[in-house]
Amino acid sequence: MALRILLPLLLLAAALLLLPAEGVDNVASDCCLKTSKKNIPSAWVKSYRIQGPETGCLLRAVVFTTKKEKKICSSLTSPAIQKVIRRLEDKQKNPSQKPRRLQEKH
Structure with a gap:
């Protein structure tokens, strides 16, 4: 009698484990x-992405990736953060060429 109840539950559990989960590849x-309330120096940041419901996240925010590969979450409404985003976008549109160093004569 217990086997009649237990067997269907075990089969259901096995089926749920074997079926591919929806949204596993999501960045959620x-x-x-x-979000952090601290200002971020734009020189630290190499890229950013926006997260929100469209990416499977509840909180709408900007996620900065620093040059040291750290992630920093910030509010999109902060004027200082908007300035960092604009600088990154400008840098992508017009990549600055590194200034040539003056070579010393020996």
């Missing part, structure tokens, strides 16, 4: 849960 597992 890498969502910011809160």
Whole structure:
């Protein structure tokens, strides 16, 4: 009698484990849960992405990636953060050429 109840439950559990999960490849597992209120020097930042419901995240925010590969979550409404985003976009449109160093004569 217990086998009649237990067997269908075991089969259901096995089926759920074997079926591919929807949205596993979604970046939602890498969502910011809160944002920092600190200003970020634009020189530290190499890229950014926007997260929100369209990416599977509850919180709408900007995620900066620093040159040291750290992730920093910030509010999109902050004027200082908007300035950092504009600088990154300008840099992408017009990549600055590194100034040539003057070579010393020996």
